[in-house]
Amino acid sequence: MTDAVSIPAVAGSGPGVPKTARGERTRARILKAAEETFGSLGYHRAGIADITRAAGVASGTFYTYFVSKEQTLRELVQEMGRRLRAHLERETADAQDRLESEEMGLRAFLQYLRDNPALYRVLQEAQFVDESIYRSYYESFGERYIRMLAGASDRGEIRPGNDEVRVWALMGISNFLGLRYALWEKEMHFDEIVATVSDLLRNGLASAGAREKR
Template sequence: MVPRRKSELTRERLILAAAKVVGRVGYDKASSSRIAEEAGIAAGGLYYHFGTRQALLDELLPSLGEQMVAYVVDHIKHLPWGLEREVASFRAYLEYLADNPEFYRVFSEARVYAPAAYARNFDRTLRDFESALRVQCRKGFLKIGEKDLPLAAHFLTGIRNYVSQMYLDASPPKSVEVGDAVRLYRQLLSGGVFVA
């Protein structure tokens, strides 16, 4: 049992190292040797644990996606359902990105360099979002019906994606205030931005 645990820890270390390297140089330049060096192991260790560089890269986004979801859930699980829970999840997402800036590059480049992983992660994200919206709907917190939940999940995921891109691409970095993004997100969800 102990050797297996050590093996799991090494795999996790390789995934985190790959995230750092991809975050710095992109998937195409994230060589096995760079990843192994970042992880502090011999290059052969990557092949022992993953078989190929691509196999590691294919696990990268799903693994980081699970970490991000766990972070967000940990920050909202104590909150009651309703608008403020959704707003808090958006804030937690942006805070996760601030602490893990490599996530966005891993996510955005995965569509090209790890398409199967991207598809799995995107499908899981939409399912999780739709499930949370379904609970919100059944508890009476949404103005839309269940038939609109898949589309709403896509819309809200799109907001997260583009706001995170703006946040991470800001010059100077992080010049976009999280509080401003959260305030406008709350306004969009609660009443919109147009005068009817």
């Protein structure tokens, strides 16, 4: 997270801060092109020329907004995280409580990943460019998630517990189910996946007998 301080686009000066609406659009177009290019060619094989070609801008234009390929990746991952979070917030807005929000959120995440497979690939590859990019993505996601669980626990929707550990467990569940059922094999209906996870989160796995034995 501390790295963000050194990025001009975040600090608010130098390349990266469009001064006009047109500049904003160009910058967004380059970021979108970077997403497609990293997603299809992979980060290492993708060159800045591939990105500017996909964006339909002159190569000098790239450097008006970004300082390097690595900075582009860092900003792209942040942007992808913001976009996913906004999507999940919209899709879970009608949830009555935390557990319903988990169900709606998992379904929305699976669909989002199926529609945006580049998210997974770009994110996974980022850990080999600079692990802090990958780590920030999940930490930043996790911080908000912890606050949501704490609120749910205050409202009596979930039992009190170690919400940080729970959040990393929940992110692991979504991530692996996404990998398996949204990216690799698409035969399982999302309803079935969401129902299974919902049952785990509401009731655990233990049979009545095993729960009593404890």
